[in-house]
Amino acid sequence: MRSRQPNQPLVARPGEFAHRPNPKQMKLDVIIPTYNRSYLLKRTLDSLLAARLPEGLSVRVTAVDNNSKDDTRQVVEDYIKRFGDRFNYVFEGKQGRSRALNAGIAATCGDLVGMIDDDEEIDEHWYACIHSAFSRGSIDFISGQCKPRWGAEQPAWLPKAYPAVIGWIDCGSEVRTFGEGYDGVLMGGNSVIARPMLQRVGYYSVALGRNGNRLLSVEDEDMTERLLAAGGRGLYLPEMVIYHYIPPERLTKSYHRRWCFWRAVSLGVKDRERKEPVAYLLGVPRYVYGSAARGLVRMGRAMLGQVKDPSQRFSDELALWDLAGFFYGKHFYRPAR
Known part of the structure; x- marks a missing residue:
C-alpha cells in the first residue's frame, strides 16, 4: 500500500483548526503497527477489550502487520473471528514503523485516530479520557503517560536524562498544552489525533521512524512540529495512561x-x-x-x-x-x- 507523503504545513493561529467532533457519537480508530511480536500483541489486544468504553464512543482496532514472519496474522484473525468488526487486519509489506502507521491511517475512516504500540497495554480509563477530552472541543491531538512494565530489574546505571530510550514518559500530574511552555512530543505509542488535522498536515514521514534493525526515530517529533505549525492545539493528559513492556534486552x-x-x-x-x-x-x-x-x-x-x-x-x-x-x-x- 502506497503511503502519502507529508504535506508542507500551513501556518495558522493556535486553535484555528481545532477539531470539534459530534459529542453524541465519536468514532475512534486505534492503530497498532506490529512486527514479529505476536506474543506481546495478544496482551495489547486484550487490554483494548478490557478497558471501559464510555457511552458515545465507538472503537475499532486495526493491527498493521509490517511483514511479520511469526503468527501475527493468525493471532489477529482469531480476534476477528471472536469479536467481529471490532478488529481489523492490514498488511504492509514495506518495512518501517511510519509506513505501517500510514497504512493503518489510510485503511480507516474514524474521526479520531489513536496509536499505540504492540508492546503496550492501555489503562482501563484510556477510552474515557479520550472521549472526555474531545467532548470539550477545541482539541486536535492528545497524549499522556507511558509507564514502564519492567521485564527485569532496573540497572543502577539507567540514565535519568534519557528516559525516552525505554519509552518512559512522565511529564507530571498537571494537564499541559503543547507549544505553550510545554515542549513535549506527541508520542506515537500513546496518542490520538483528530483526522481532519492529520489530513491537513499529512501522514508520518517515511524517511524517519524505526526500520528493521535500525533504531531510527523522531517521526513523532516531526509530526508534533507539523501539527503545531498548522495551528493545532494539543494537550498532555496525565490520566491518559499506557503501560509499556521493557524487555531485558533494552536494559543494556x-x-x-x-x-x-x-x-x-x-x-x-x-x-x-x-x-x-x-x-x-x-x-x-x-x-x-x-x-x-x-x-x-x-x-x-x-x-x-x-x-x-x-x-x-x-x-x-x-x-x-x-x-x-x-x-x-x-x-x-x-x-x-
Missing part, C-alpha cells in the same frame, strides 16, 4: 548506545529539511557540541573518582553518541525512500 548499555546513535541520525536527517533557530557549527547545532564537551569533561572527572553516580557517568557517554549520530545523519546517511 549496548541497546542504549544504539538507540541514542540512531535517534541522533534521525535528528540529523530531519534537520536537512527543517533547521532549528539556533547557532550551527559544521552543520550541527552548537548546543550538541556543548553537551558532548560537558559530558567528556565529566567522564574525565569520573576517571579520577570525582563522579560517583553510575547514571550520570553513562549519560555523559551517551552525549558523545548524540554528537556522532547527528553528524553522520546530517552529512552521510541516506534514508530509504
Whole structure:
C-alpha cells in the first residue's frame, strides 16, 4: 500500500483548526503497527477489550502487520473471528514503523485516530479520557503517560536524562498544552489525533521512524512540529495512561548506545529539511557540541573518582553518541525512500 507523503504545513493561529467532533457519537480508530511480536500483541489486544468504553464512543482496532514472519496474522484473525468488526487486519509489506502507521491511517475512516504500540497495554480509563477530552472541543491531538512494565530489574546505571530510550514518559500530574511552555512530543505509542488535522498536515514521514534493525526515530517529533505549525492545539493528559513492556534486552548499555546513535541520525536527517533557530557549527547545532564537551569533561572527572553516580557517568557517554549520530545523519546517511 502506497503511503502519502507529508504535506508542507500551513501556518495558522493556535486553535484555528481545532477539531470539534459530534459529542453524541465519536468514532475512534486505534492503530497498532506490529512486527514479529505476536506474543506481546495478544496482551495489547486484550487490554483494548478490557478497558471501559464510555457511552458515545465507538472503537475499532486495526493491527498493521509490517511483514511479520511469526503468527501475527493468525493471532489477529482469531480476534476477528471472536469479536467481529471490532478488529481489523492490514498488511504492509514495506518495512518501517511510519509506513505501517500510514497504512493503518489510510485503511480507516474514524474521526479520531489513536496509536499505540504492540508492546503496550492501555489503562482501563484510556477510552474515557479520550472521549472526555474531545467532548470539550477545541482539541486536535492528545497524549499522556507511558509507564514502564519492567521485564527485569532496573540497572543502577539507567540514565535519568534519557528516559525516552525505554519509552518512559512522565511529564507530571498537571494537564499541559503543547507549544505553550510545554515542549513535549506527541508520542506515537500513546496518542490520538483528530483526522481532519492529520489530513491537513499529512501522514508520518517515511524517511524517519524505526526500520528493521535500525533504531531510527523522531517521526513523532516531526509530526508534533507539523501539527503545531498548522495551528493545532494539543494537550498532555496525565490520566491518559499506557503501560509499556521493557524487555531485558533494552536494559543494556549496548541497546542504549544504539538507540541514542540512531535517534541522533534521525535528528540529523530531519534537520536537512527543517533547521532549528539556533547557532550551527559544521552543520550541527552548537548546543550538541556543548553537551558532548560537558559530558567528556565529566567522564574525565569520573576517571579520577570525582563522579560517583553510575547514571550520570553513562549519560555523559551517551552525549558523545548524540554528537556522532547527528553528524553522520546530517552529512552521510541516506534514508530509504
